[in-house]
Structures are given as C-alpha cells and as structure tokens.
Amino acid sequence: MDFVNHRPIYEQIIEDFKKKLVRGEIKPGDKICSQRELAQQVKVNPNTVQRAYREMEILGLTETLRGQGTFIVKDEKMVETFRKEMVEAAIKDFIVHMRELGYPDESLLEQIKKELMEGKNG
Amino acid sequence: MDFVNHRPIYEQIIEDFKKKLVRGEIKPGDKICSQRELAQQVKVNPNTVQRAYREMEILGLTETLRGQGTFIVKDEKMVETFRKEMVEAAIKDFIVHMRELGYPDESLLEQIKKELMEGKNG
Amino acid sequence: MDFVNHRPIYEQIIEDFKKKLVRGEIKPGDKICSQRELAQQVKVNPNTVQRAYREMEILGLTETLRGQGTFIVKDEKMVETFRKEMVEAAIKDFIVHMRELGYPDESLLEQIKKELMEGKNG
Amino acid sequence: MDFVNHRPIYEQIIEDFKKKLVRGEIKPGDKICSQRELAQQVKVNPNTVQRAYREMEILGLTETLRGQGTFIVKDEKMVETFRKEMVEAAIKDFIVHMRELGYPDESLLEQIKKELMEGKNG
DNA sequence: GTGGTCTAGACCACC
C-alpha cells in the first residue's frame, strides 16, 4: 500500500484485488484472505480492509458467507468481461493522456516498441 | 478542476500547467496568470492556487518575482527535458500497468493500433 | 516564536527543529509532536505548523504517516551529514560576512577567542 | 538584492550601505547616489529606495540637503563606533548560533582556522 | 496589482 498517495487505502486494496483476479492469481469460487489476515499482511487498520471488502461485495466481485469467509463469485464470464474492461480502459486512458501531452500518434507505436524491448533486457 | 476526485485541486492545477508546457501552449519566459486571476477562473480559493504555484517553483518550472508575477523559467532545454521525462514516464507506467493486468506484450501493439484508429474515426 | 521578525513563523519552526536534531535532542526514528500539539504549544495556527512539517518532509528530514504522526527519518547517517552541513555553512557564512565588513582574517581568531572567554564568564 | 529572501528590500539596501561604510568604500562627508540612480542600478522601485534612505537618515547615518543630494554624516567617530558594533554583533551572533547547534567551543577555533585557509586557496 | 504569510475553522481519510 502507498500511504503517501492520496488514493484512499481501501481503493488501493480493491485495485490490487482486481489485478490479481484479472491475472488469474485468484479464481471464481476461491476463498480469499480473511479481513483480519489481510489487515496484518498489508499493515493496515482492519476497518480499512472491512471497507474494501464491503465495496467489493457491492461491486459484485465477492460474496461473504457467514462464518465461512469471503469468496469470489462463481462467474467465469464476469472475470473475462472485467478483464476486457480494464484493459480497454487502460489503453484508452493512456492514449488520451499522450494526446494531452501533445504527443503525435505516429511516434507512439515506435516509442512503445522501444520501451518494451528495454523492459525485457533491463 | 474536478472537485469530486481524490486528487487534490492544487495537484490538478500543477498537472494542467505541466500539460500546457509540454504541449507548447506556454513557453519559457512567459508570464503566467496571476494567482488571483487563476483562482477566479477555476473558482477556487487563492490559497489553493498559491500552493500549486509554490510547488511549481520548487519543481524548478517557474520563477516568482514578488509584486511582478510568476514566469516560466527561461530555459528551453529544461522544458525539453521535462517533456521527454513526462512522455517516457507515461509510457513506462502504462507498460507496467498492462503487465500487472497480465496483458501479453505481444498483443499490446496490435491493440493500441486498433484503438488509435478508432479514436481517429470516432 | 518571534512574531515581530520578518522571518516567517513556519521557517522559524523548521529552524528550531533542525537545531534540536543537530544537538541530538531528537533522534532518527523518534516521533515528533503532532501538528495540533505543537500549534498549541507555540500558539500558532495548525496550518502554519502543517506547512513547516510539509517542508521538513520535502527536505528529507521527516516522514509523515497519515493518521500516525510525523517521524524523524531513520537514517543516522543523514542526520550526521546534515549536522556537518549546518556547522560548515554557519562557519562559511560567518567568514564571508566578516570579510564583507572588511575585517582582517588575522584578527578574527583572536577576537573569537576573546569572545568565547567572555561568554564563559558572563 | 535578493528578491526571494523574506528580508525587505529596503533593509537589504541599508545593510549594503552599512557594509560599504564599514569597509571604507564610502566615507563621512561623501555624497551618495541619488535615489533615482540607485533604483536603476539595483533594479528596484524608487519607493523602496526612498524608504531605505529615509531610514538611514533616521539612524543618523546620512543627511539630505535639499537640491544637493544625500551625504554621509561628517563624523569619523560614528563610523568607527559603528564598525565595532557590527563586528562584535556578528561574532556574538555567530557564537550563540554555534552553541545552539551544540558545537563545542573547543573545536570552533580549529574549524575556523581550517575554513580561513581553504577560503584563501579556493 | 502581485505574491507571501497567517488565522480560524470546516471537512475528510485513516488509526
């Protein structure tokens, strides 16, 4: 967690969770960490984790069963839709941002290619 | 300004300013809006603008002369360096983000190409 | 705090803090006064203290954790470097000032010796 | 002049003037720059220079003769007294400052000796 | 008019 950032911690937790889901590190039907456990792991107040979990349930990502824990909803399609949405949003935001910087579309692909190579070797 | 966003208004002001600089809408040596003027334009308190301007000065982007106003530093090179930094950082952040989403590098260029086309026609 | 001085109060707060650090009255890792507490102690507005604390963080002297407080960076070396810098700067400034007054280097050591003695007895 | 400093410009002008006097660059009875002239030289508003000159007259450093200009008071003793005061104050302030930094008197002379040497060679 | 500092006090996020 980034405690300096202005982004609320509970949003950062949700964001992390979404990334894990999209990457396939956690799958529909999986039981996820208890709130207490996660709070200890990421060194955050249990209240903050509670808020994140509550919001994830509202978003339809998880469901909590009394006395059993919190589970990812059993809906493969949901994850796939979700993945597409996040990827597309990321790309669109990026393009908008680069245009705001006055960066020409023509140079963009070249530059990305270059960075991808460096990232592999570096 | 986005008053709903978590992002502090003073940071949004700095961000706007950076974009204008990078796009060449304002140039080294230019006098920029007075604090009071900008405060009226974007409808925030002069103190908030003051804070943004102060941070820009610390960042080395502007110079402030008491009683005269705030100016972009007279240093073409600085602006160019700055432009490169911002573009590069944006691309790197984007790549990192896409990898966090588990998106394969191979598909990335294709996908961006597609989005760039749509953006043009849309 | 000196409310008559031209020196801004927030700078005086920073200066006091630096002196305490250099003198070893506060140490790396220590939690320092909360902003509200210090504001009450020195009878200034919490915003003024906030500004001082913020600048100290930018200077790399402190670290602030939301909801937990402000701490001196855990870096013994940094403090030592800082101490040396302050002492050296003070001496250099002094020498420059004395030369500006046309005071001959030769007399300087004598004069300081004299003053040091008086200070002890006085 | 230092336009960033919080020290009022008119005080900086007085300070400069005092240093010149103490160094002997200007002498009792000398005519000094006209206000307009100085304003142009140091690139400052004539009002600011006027204020500095007014204060210097109040301090008994100068006298203004209508239509003739401003002159340093013809009082050699005054300058000498003044010189002693400034030098002594500088030394005392310095010692106080170093003690505030917790710097031991014993090391002080050594350190100054060292800096004086460096200043000569550098 | 232009920037700089400060107060008083509200409201928020997180502990």
Add this chain to the structure above:
DNA sequence: GTGGTCTAGACCACC
C-alpha cells in the same frame, strides 16, 4: 487522535 485539503479573508511587502 493524526495528518491533508480547502475556504474565507486579513494584512504585509513590493510594483
């Protein structure tokens, strides 16, 4: 309780 942001508005130094 602890820090962060913001407003409203005063007052100052300098142009």
